[in-house]
Amino acid sequence: MISAPSERAAWLRTELARHNILYYIHDSPEVSDSEYDKLYHELVKLEIENPELVTSDSPTQRVGATPASAFGSVTHKRPMLSLGNAFSAEELREFDARVKRHLGLPEDTEEKTEKIAYLCELKLDGLSVSLTYEDGVLVRGATRGDGATGEEITANLKTIPSIPLRLIGESLPALIEIRGEAFLTHGEFARINGEREASGGATFANPRNAAAGSLRQLDHRVTAGRRLKVWFYAVGEASGWEPESQLGWLEQLKAWGLPTAPERQLCADIDEVVATVAAWSEKKNTLDYDTDGVVVKVNDFILQRELGQVSRAPRWAIAYKYPALQVETIVEEILVQVGRTGAITPLAKLTPVSVAGVIVGRATLHNQDEIDRKDVRVGDTVVIQRAGEVIPEVVQVVTAKRPEGTQAFKLPATCPSCGTATIRVEGEAVTRCPNAESCPAQLQTRLEYFVSRNALNIDGLGGERLAQFIEAKLVSDAADLFTLTKEQLLPLERMGEKLADNLIGELERKKNTTLARLLVALGIRHVGEGGASRLAQGFGTLEKLREATVEQLAQVPDVGLTTAQSVRAWLDNNTAFLDKLIGAGVVAQGDDAAPISDHFAGKSFVFTGALTLFTREDAEATVKRLGGRAAGSVSKQTSFVVAGPGAGSKLAKAEQLGITVLTEDEFAALLPPPAPASRGGEKE
Numbered sequence: 172m173i174s175a176p177s178e179r180a181a182w183l184r185t186e187l188a189r190h191n192i193l194y195y196i197h198d199s200p201e202v203s204d205s206e207y208d209k210l211y212h213e214l215v216k217l218e219i220e221n222p223e224l225v226t227s228d229s230p231t232q233r234v235g236a237t238p239a240s241a242f243g244s245v246t247h248k249r250p251m252l253s254l255g256n257a258f259s260a261e262e263l264r265e266f267d268a269r270v271k272r273h274l275g276l277p278e279d280t281e282e283k284t285e286k287i288a289y290l291c292e293l294k295l296d297g298l299s300v301s302l303t304y305e306d307g308v309l310v311r312g313a314t315r316g317d318g319a320t321g322e323e324i325t326a327n328l329k330t331i332p333s334i335p336l337r338l339i340g341e342s343l344p345a346l347i348e349i350r351g352e353a354f355l356t357h358g359e360f361a362r363i364n365g366e367r368e369a370s371g372g373a374t375f376a377n378p379r380n381a382a383a384g385s386l387r388q389l390d391h392r393v394t395a396g397r398r399l400k401v402w403f404y405a406v407g408e409a410s411g412w413e414p415e416s417q418l419g420w421l422e423q424l425k426a427w428g429l430p431t432a433p434e435r436q437l438c439a440d441i442d443e444v445v446a447t448v449a450a451w452s453e454k455k456n457t458l459d460y461d462t463d464g465v466v467v468k469v470n471d472f473i474l475q476r477e478l479g480q481v482s483r484a485p486r487w488a489i490a491y492k493y494p495a496l497q498v499e500t501i502v503e504e505i506l507v508q509v510g511r512t513g514a515i516t517p518l519a520k521l522t523p524v525s526v527a528g529v530i531v532g533r534a535t536l537h538n539q540d541e542i543d544r545k546d547v548r549v550g551d552t553v554v555i556q557r558a559g560e561v562i563p564e565v566v567q568v569v570t571a572k573r574p575e576g577t578q579a580f581k582l583p584a585t586c587p588s589c590g591t592a593t594i595r596v597e598g599e600a601v602t603r604c605p606n607a608e609s610c611p612a613q614l615q616t617r618l619e620y621f622v623s624r625n626a627l628n629i630d631g632l633g634g635e636r637l638a639q640f641i642e643a644k645l646v647s648d649a650a651d652l653f654t655l656t657k658e659q660l661l662p663l664e665r666m667g668e669k670l671a672d673n674l675i676g677e678l679e680r681k682k683n684t685t686l687a688r689l690l691v692a693l694g695i696r697h698v699g700e701g702g703a704s705r706l707a708q709g710f711g712t713l714e715k716l717r718e719a720t721v722e723q724l725a726q727v728p729d730v731g732l733t734t735a736q737s738v739r740a741w742l743d744n745n746t747a748f749l750d751k752l753i754g755a756g757v758v759a760q761g762d763d764a765a766p767i768s769d770h771f772a773g774k775s776f777v778f779t780g781a782l783t784l785f786t787r788e789d790a791e792a793t794v795k796r797l798g799g800r801a802a803g804s805v806s807k808q809t810s811f812v813v814a815g816p817g818a819g820s821k822l823a824k825a826e827q828l829g830i831t832v833l834t835e836d837e838f839a840a841l842l843p844p845p846a847p848a849s850r851g852g853e854k855e
């Protein structure tokens with residue numbers, strides 16, 4: 172080595188920085204990893220021998236030795252703005268109209284539309300950071316904080332290998348402050364959570380929380396172990412640089428060695444933006460990182476400057492948000508519900524929030540084990556999620572936001588309704604009230620279920636009315652509903668002659684029902700609507716069903732042994748109740764969904780995920796009326812799986828078995844045109 176150590180060290184630093192950028196930014200390394208390591212170790216050795224040669228931008232300085240005791244604060248020279256939101260194509264067009272209005276452009280007419288070009292970028296779901304380079308050297312890194320002041324996290328950001336410690340290229344600005352999003356890929360998130368789980372630690376709810384937790388570590392050596400990524404999308408301050416466009420900036424950042432998102436789309440007008448947003452809503456699910464929307468930016472910088480900002484958001488950009496599936500909210504109370512079967516279920520009462528476009532105010536906590544595992548407490552901030560048709564559930568507690576003085580939650584030792592000591596069968600997760608005979612809450616939920624729309628569908632009887640009946644001791648089971656008299660009803664509050672007549676008339680009418688509906692109404696464990704309708708098709712009448720053996724029950728297509736045993740056991744335990752129902756005049760015959768054509772003969776369908784054109788019951792009933800079969804689970808016998816948004820394991824199984832998967836629209840297209848004759852006319 173002929174050159175002086177200082178020259179050699181400088182050369183090594185520049186060379187290592189260049190290779191780093193080729194590797195991380197351009198994905199085209201010139202040297203092998205081992206050659207890179209050789210250069211790196213040469214620099215380490217030189218710096219150990221000559222400590223005065225160490226500079227802050229040396230790659231050896233990414234991970235220093237000493238953890239910080241607190242973060243300093245950084246005042247952003249230019250505030251880090253936030254963005255206004257749009258939730259629909261219509262709101263995007265309103266944004267476009269606002270932009271044009273501010274620029275003094277004429278309103279759009281049928282003949283003539285002014286076009287504004289926009290750059291679409293994915294909205295990365297991480298946390299925004301700011302980096303300052305002086306003469307090309309990284310001098311400071313900060314969080315966004317409240318937009319005006321953030322935390323100084325230079326040491327942490329330096330550990331991210333794709334962040335250059337020194338920019339490359341000619342004519343670098345003397346000072347430049349750039350902004351981007353730090354995030355974790357799904358793979359890295361899974362790896363971190365896996366490790367935390369293995370060591371008994373708390374897991375992160377989602378990649379964003381994990382990224383935030385990793386970046387705001389006082390010990391930056393922890394950050395170094397987390398393999399964060401940062402993609403840059405904006406410039407705060409840049410002395411002497413006047414770019415022309417947002418796209419131009421992204422290209423310039425990349426040329427200096429700063430990572431930018433690969434996904435970007437220059438759109439000639441708002442129509443193209445709307446199309447891009449729609450296209451990316453599919454694409455985003457295939458990416459290895461989370462995005463929660465699309466940031467739409469006026470591309471031209473002259474126009475951007477002219478548009479300026481309102482309060483804390485620019486007029487030239489907007490964030491189109493996809494419906495969030497996971498949202499944070501607060502547990503206001505933990506309620507305890509007693510179900511039909513005596514199961515005691517804890518339910519979180521939440522500060523209402525919108526999840527995937529639906530307001531959610533409650534989430535199930537399942538059982539005591541689940542509460543213990545997640546340690547959900549009243550007052551906690553929790554992450555909740557709603558996926559497809561699934562009931563909202565609490566994914567995780569944000570322990571960092573837990574207020575003081577909270578207590579672990581325990582289900583009550585006695586039934587909140589009847590006071591009977593609760594039991595929990597060894598090996599089962601469910602806590603139960605064993606008082607099936609006379610627990611008012613159990614009776615109440617059984618009756619509510621009995622009269623509900625998909626069961627006997629009794630109009631005018633809801634929870635409050637039923638509670639009144641129970642309170643007045645007019646009913647002790649569902650059969651009692653059918654022998655209620657006007658004299659019994661009239662003394663009740665909010666009851667008049669007419670209402671009493673109507674109710675009794677309705678009950679009289681609904682005594683004639685179908686076997687499928689009655690089976691649903693009975694609330695037999697493992698028998699849902701699908702099972703009830705299959706059993707009804709298999710046996711036809713209640714009398715025949717009552718005589719069936721477990722084996723015969725299990726021979727009904729799609730009825731398994733568990734269901735068959737459950738039905739048999741229920742029939743054996745409820746002979747008196749069934750006799751009482753029949754004695755009260757209840758007759759179950761015929762089938763709501765008897766076939767009227769053989770359009771789908773020999774075909775079986777499974778519906779999964781959220782449907783929008785039909786309810787699931789309607790879709791299944793339609794298939795049956797057209798001579799097909801609607802099954803609850805996917806098997807080799809399944810002809811079609813109709814999958815809506817949020818479809819999960821059934822869709823996966825269909826794909827695995829190579830079964831044709833249809834969208835709801837494609838299913839609708841298979842239906843015959845509506846026949847003029849009504850089915851009632853044909854059948855009778």
Ligand code: IVH
Nearest residue numbers: 252253254292293294295299352404466485
């Ligand atoms: S531009 C003045 N571009 O979204 C505009 N922001 O709601 C400043 N974000 O705080 C932001 N991806 O954390 C911009 N491609 C992107 C983005 C992006 C994610 C975040 C960023 C910002 C927030 C604004």
